[in-house]
Amino acid sequence: MRLLLIGPPGGGKGTQAKYLIDHFDIPQISTGDMLRANIQNSTDLGGNAQKFMNSGQLVPDSIILDMMKERLTDQDCDNGFVLDGFPRTIPQAEGLDYLLKSMKEQLDHVIVMDVPDNLIITRLSNRRSCKECGQVYNLIFEPPAIAGKCNNCGEDLFLRPDDNPAIIQQRLTVYHQQTKPVIKYYSDQGLTDVIDSKGTIDEIRSNILLNITS
Numbered sequence: 001m002r003l004l005l006i007g008p009p010g011g012g013k014g015t016q017a018k019y020l021i022d023h024f025d026i027p028q029i030s031t032g033d034m035l036r037a038n039i040q041n042s043t044d045l046g047g048n049a050q051k052f053m054n055s056g057q058l059v060p061d062s063i064i065l066d067m068m069k070e071r072l073t074d075q076d077c078d079n080g081f082v083l084d085g086f087p088r089t090i091p092q093a094e095g096l097d098y099l100l101k102s103m104k105e106q107l108d109h110v111i112v113m114d115v116p117d118n119l120i121i122t123r124l125s126n127r128r129s130c131k132e133c134g135q136v137y138n139l140i141f142e143p144p145a146i147a148g149k150c151n152n153c154g155e156d157l158f159l160r161p162d163d164n165p166a167i168i169q170q171r172l173t174v175y176h177q178q179t180k181p182v183i184k185y186y187s188d189q190g191l192t193d194v195i196d197s198k199g200t201i202d203e204i205r206s207n208i209l210l211n212i213t214s
């Protein structure tokens with residue numbers, strides 16, 4: 001199963017991807033996570049990406065496409081994958097098409113997570129992530145058992161530098177200007193399932209599964 005999750009920042013892509021990878025036994029490929037790992041490991045790629053990420057801008061398409069070209073040819077992608085946060089621009093979508101064609105593969109579903117902007121701002125400003133294992137919490141909807149500590153590994157939780165209100169607004173603007181056209185690109189190919197993503201995590205998960213398995 002080759003799936004793509006598309007939606008605004010904080011729209012729940014990462015959370016839903018975790019369920020989908022267990023359900024279909026395929027890897028999650030999150031460009032945001034890959035970039036943050038590069039920053040943490042002080043690679044050249046991470047150094048180039050950091051300034052764009054911290055200011056709420058997109059990392060240039062050429063960097064993202066080079067990174068994905070390598071990742072999608074890894075053996076664990078042979079039976080499919082869940083793409084989370086890629087493609088975010090039309091050139092990235094065209095690059096992905098080219099790549100998949102060269103591998104004689106195609107996407108099965110593009111899941112569009114539909115969430116209003118006001119809910120995004122509440123979700124993101126209350127999001128906290130674990131420094132160690134990457135587990136994500138929400139202080140309102142899914143708080144950790146002990147304030148400030150990860151349930152899984154006990155490490156400290158932190159607010160991502162790009163989850164502050166001014167940067168969230170910038171990321172939403174970028175989403176509307178650059179990523180929304182990607183939804184049309186895929187709906188023109190009849191690949192999109194639009195999922196109302198205002199409800200609970202479980203409701204959204206059931207809705208996604210219903211759409212892609214029916």
Ligand code: AMP
Pocket residue numbers: 009010031032033035052053054056057058059060064084085086087088092162171
């Ligand atoms: P995310 O974790 O998906 O919210 O991504 C965090 C940040 O990483 C974004 O605001 C961008 O700066 C960068 N990023 C992640 N994925 C992409 C992508 N496909 N294209 C360009 N920039 C990206």
